Amino acid sequence: AEYDEMWEHRNDPYFNQGAQGQQSHSYSQQGFDSGNFDDIFSSMFSQRARSGSTRQPRSHRGQDLEVELAIFLEESQESHKRTISYNLPVYNAYGFIDNEIPKTLNVTIPAGVIDGQRIRLKGQGTAGENGGENGDLWITIRIAPHPLFDIKGHDLEIVAPLAPWEAALGTKITIPTLKDPIVITVPANSQVGQKLRIKGKGLVHKGHAGDLYVIIKVVMPESSDAQSNALWQKLAEAQQSFDPRKNWGGK
Structure with a gap:
């Protein structure tokens, strides 16, 4: 009842005035004095605290x-x-x-x-x-990026530089792996960009190993002498029918 009374007069500027204001209004007849307004609120909150009706703080999980x-x-x-x-x-x-x-x-x-x-x-x-x-x-x-291997899922790729005659005639080369080096055979007439698959030498993941792919790259000598040039010329004459740009440009 006290709460309802205060709610009804919540916007009345004279409701919580002192004795002089009360004498000019009917509220003094209802038994309110200057301290009633605050006393009632204090009483309400103290009773709520004693009754144990306050909510317990909720638990929150910490942040990841x-x-x-x-x-x-x-x-x-x-x-x-x-x-x-x-x-x-x-x-x-x-x-x-x-x-x-x-x-x-x-x-x-x-x-x-x-x-x-x-x-x-x-x-x-x-x-x-x-x-x-x-x-x-x-x-x-x-x-971390590796100086030799590129990661492709669970597979690895490594570029193997070959001399022109090694790619043409075929050869055996030693390549590194993540553990011990191994020797592989490069077939004759290997093409630049061709991939040679070595099974099981990739990355191990959940008991399974990926593969290692060796990518062929032909490297020309930085310089040549007269004898080398003569041999290259002989090769060019022997392979006159070969056109490396036969299908170039969509023809």
């Missing part, structure tokens, strides 16, 4: 964090330990970052990770609120 970790291609093939450091943000009551706490973790990187793969570390994100669980830390793997 993300960091990137660069590893070498060779490291990706075996399980290994890495130390990572990151800052753990601390939020104030208004949701803004109030502080950052440096944190260091020793983590295990599993064998066979690929570029862009995400690894979850449960509970290593920001702290939860009011009993909520912590957020997680997500590590995104970045494979």
Whole structure:
């Protein structure tokens, strides 16, 4: 009833005045004085607090964090330990970052990770609120560029430079892999850009290995002498019927 009375007169400028204002209005007859307005509100809130009807603060899960970790291609093939450091943000009551706490973790990187793969570390994100669980830390793997190998999914590609006569006559060459070098046979009349597949020498992922592709590249000598030029001339005369631009330009 007191609340309803105050609501009815909430916009009355004389409702909460002192004794002089009350004497000129009928509200003084209803038993209100200058302290009634505040006293009633105080009484209401104190009773609510005593009755235990206030809501308990809700629990909130902490936020997830993300960091990137660069590893070498060779490291990706075996399980290994890495130390990572990151800052753990601390939020104030208004949701803004109030502080950052440096944190260091020793983590295990599993064998066979690929570029862009995400690894979850449960509970290593920001702290939860009011009993909520912590957020997680997500590590995104970045494979550092390799000077020899290009990554194509789980396959690898490597460019093999050949002399013109090696591509023409065929040869055996030693090529590097992620582990030990191997010897392969380059067939005669190999073309520039041709790919030679070596099964199982690519990246290992979940128990399966990709392939290694050797891409042929012909490299000319930087200089030649009269004898070499004479031999090239003989070759040109012997292959007069060969036109390397026969289908060039869509003809």
